[in-house]
Amino acid sequence: MDFPRWCGDNMDKLNFAGTVNLAYNGSVFVKEGLGYLLTFEHLVDISESSGLCFRPIKPTLETNMYIIWKKYQVFSPIAELFLKRLRQDYG
Numbered sequence: 001m002d003f004p005r006w007c008g009d010n011m012d013k014l015n016f017a018g019t020v021n022l023a024y025n026g027s028v029f030v031k032e033g034l035g036y037l038l039t040f041e042h043l044v045d046i047s048e049s050s051g052l053c054f055r056p057i058k059p060t061l062e063t064n065m066y067i068i069w070k071k072y073q074v075f076s077p078i079a080e081l082f083l084k085r086l087r088q089d090y091g
Contacts, residue, residue, distance in 0.1 A: 003038075006061050027052060 004011050017035060020026040023043035030037050031051060037044070038057070046052045067086065069075075075083065 002061060002063055006057060006059070 003014065007014065018029075020029070020037075023037065023039045026037040026039065027044040027050075029035060041054055041056070044050075044052060046054050067083075
């Protein structure tokens, strides 16, 4: 995420105690009361039974995301289907 662009001169006021590669894993830490999770919307369960909620940060910033792979990569059938769907929806 682009925190310096989002918070500007207030970056030194943030205290990042850790990072996670999977938002679900971060949500487990949050459920245990170990902090907050800054992530994109819809990546963790925020249903009423989850005990979690999503609060967007302001001002809203948009982040470009890219999917990259090796030039001659051989994909599994499910990965091939995923890429086909991405190309249909965003190609």
